[in-house]
Every structure is written in C-alpha cells, then in structure tokens.
Amino acid sequence: MYSLNGLSPDIAKNHQVRKKYTIQLGENELVLKELDLLNEDANVYKLICPVLVKQDLAEANANVRKRIEYISAELKRLDGSLQDLEEKQHSKREA
Numbered sequence: 464m465y466s467l468n469g470l471s472p473d474i475a476k477n478h479q480v481r482k483k484y485t486i487q488l489g490e491n492e493l494v495l496k497e498l499d500l501l502n503e504d505a506n507v508y509k510l511i512c513p514v515l516v517k518q519d520l521a522e523a524n525a526n527v528r529k530r531i532e533y534i535s536a537e538l539k540r541l542d543g544s545l546q547d548l549e550e551k552q553h554s555k556r557e558a
Contacts, residue, residue, distance in 0.1 A: 470552045477548065481541045488534045495527045 498520065501507070507523045508515040 470548055470555070474545065474548050474552070477541055477545045481538065481545070484534050484538050484541065488531065488538065491527055491531050491534065495524070495531065498524050498527060 498507070501520060503520065505520060507518045507520050509518045509523065510516075
C-alpha cells in the first residue's frame with residue numbers, strides 16, 4: 464500500500480513537467496511560424512535579460528528548431544517514464 468501511494472506523487476510531478484513542456488512546445492511552434500512569415504532581410508531581436516540583441520534570421524530559425532527538437536525529445540522521455548510509472552502502479556494494485 465505504501466509503495467502504491469509513493470508512486471502517485473511521481474506521476475503527478477511527471478504530469479506537471481509534461482504540461483510545462485507542452486506549453487513551451489506550443490509557444491516555440493508559434494514563434495517558428497512567425498519567423499517563417501518574415502522576409503530574408505528582416506531584423507530579428509532576441510531578449511537577453513533587459514537587452515534586445517540583434518540576431519540573424521537564419522540563426523534564430525535554427526535556434527527555435529533546435530529548441531523544438533529538444534522539447535519534443537523531453538516529452539517522449541516523459542511519456543516513457545510515465546508509462547513505466549503507471550505500469551508499476553497497476554502491477555502493485557493487482558498485487
């Protein structure tokens with residue numbers, strides 16, 4: 464019973480982190496769509512602390528794509544660990 468209850472916080476934490484990454488993925492996909500609408504010679508700025516720094520459009524596009532790849536990989540990892548936790552919880556319930 465104690466081990467079954469011990470898995471619930473882990474599952475809840477996994478859901479919370481997954482939700483955060485899902486929101487970040489949506490935001491980054493929106494940024495990528497906006498970047499795709501820009502002309503090649505458009506100015507792109509990146510906010511670094513209180514300063515806006517000019518950035519090349521291709522570089523900004525590549526950074527956003529890498530971020531999307533990373534977030535997608537993290538979501539897949541979280542899905543795998545969530546599935547493992549749910550399987551452990553299910554097997555402990557049966558026992």
